Amino acid sequence: MDRLVSMQAFTRVVDVGSFARAAESLDLPKATLTRLIQNLETHLGVKLLHRTTRRISVTTDGAAYYERCVRILADVEEAEQSLTRHNNSPRGTLCVDTTSGLAQMVLLPHLHDFFKAYPDLKLELTINGKPIDLLKEGVDVVLRVGALDESMVARRIGQLKLAFYASPIYLRRVGTPQNLTELAQHKAVNFLSNRTGREMPWPLSRGGERTEVLLPSAISTNDADVYMACALEGHGIARISRAMAEPYVNSGRLVEVMSDWQTDELPISAMYPQNRHLSAKVRVFVNWAAELFSRHPHFGAAPQAVAA
Template identity: 45%
Template sequence: MDQLSAMRVFTRVVETGNFSKAANSLKMPKTTVTTAVQALEAHLATKLLNRTTRRVVVTTDGALYYERAARILSELDELDGSLSSSQAQPSGKVRVALSGAFADRIIMPALCDFHTRYPKIQLEFDIGDRIVDYVAENIDCALRAGTPSDQSLVARKVADLELRTYAAPIYLERMGLPRHPRDLEKGHFGVGYMKAYEGRVFPLMFRKGDEEVEVRLDYVISVNEFRSYMAATVAGIGVAQAVAFTVSDYVDRGELVEILPDWPREPIPLYIVYPQTRHLSNKVRVFVDWLAKKLQEAQRCELRHDTSLRAKAEG
């Protein structure tokens, strides 16, 4: 038995969910795929997969073996690439966990640029703010706001995010324009935002000079996903805080209005994180560097946009 080949076949079966799809992706007969997995199970003296008529289910031992095998194969591919001409042109899959706000506003509009630079890299995105198991889910890196508390992660700070406060015109017509953060406590509502793994709604925070104000508003709805958060705010349900460059399109279209502009929230650090146990491969490194540059460009662009709007308003 060629154990390395059998490992590749087994991991592909797990990733595709059945033998037929694995055989098609590997361009080999289904019987060859079946034989390779059976030989691997015999070699390991344990059952890796439970077969049914419709799909395969990974056993407990199979899940553990897949986790290690996928990592070994990834590192082996990277090692081969580092000793060949592919070092100048990294290749392979990069799995990234990040929120929809950054996916929509930063990555998607610039994907053609990344693909032109690195045509052999495939990006796979896990969109949302849920907690992820980096090893079990084979996540290479993640974009996370706030200082990471998990000491098993390596964190690279890429930006400081200044959150501002927004509301829809129809909401302000109904509730009035606040002049001070404490005015929000006089009957206003918020759109609640919470991280899935924390299970609590974040308060609105304001800062002006040395003065800081925390406001906890009643909310009609709370969500843990950016698109829904913005949809509720645009609908006039309540007040929300968001990073300026993630909502600039809503402001330009007149769907949202910045309120209390002299009271921004204390900047929140933004990090790219990855497990200490995972070697930062060349393909991941070039993506991380590219993403950091795009985030910095987005902030500079938003600063110019904001300066221009304020100049027009004062003029």
């Protein structure tokens, strides 16, 4: 029995909660993975998993063994990566989940440079604005805007600068607000929080003044592309990142409003699981992404290096 392969199979089943999904992620037949787990239990003389037709749960012995396996596999990976770090060439597939906007505006224009620096890496880039379980989805690192997930390690790599915009179509119909009293008479395109499902209010500040408004809306959405389309079609005032709004402002399709008021910037963070060893491929990607964001005029923030 290949002990390391069996440990990897066992930890993956625990992570994803499914024999079928674990087998798929490891590119193994389900029967092979099942046999690996059974042989491991026989070798150890203990039951690691409770299996029913509906769910899989970890036994007390299995939970303790899982924690040991994670550390052992991390040590093996670190030993192998110590060699790749020597020639600065991490290998393998890196699974990154982010948003469409961050991918298109920051990452994609510079991917040739990334692959030139790290030719032995393959990138799997998925687009998802919602919170996900990294272990179950097989994702190494996520880039997210806004609130942090306290269950993960987070590194701030940038900041999203926002302002208020509306289309000339809307402003011709309703007028341009000049102050908070006039703003209260307008409608917004509201964004739905992916965490709570509720419309997100706008924080505003000017000098020492701070307030928060939630305007009525004819439409609200949790999709950034739909949100922008609604603003362009004149459905109300929207709070949009300056990076996304800039080309539409230049073409005359959007106009900034309430420019004497600022709205809070949102952190952009790279996040990865706490109970997983930080691999060389994640480390180099996060540091590369942080450098990209630090140079971007609309996303810039001092990058934090991910420690070796």
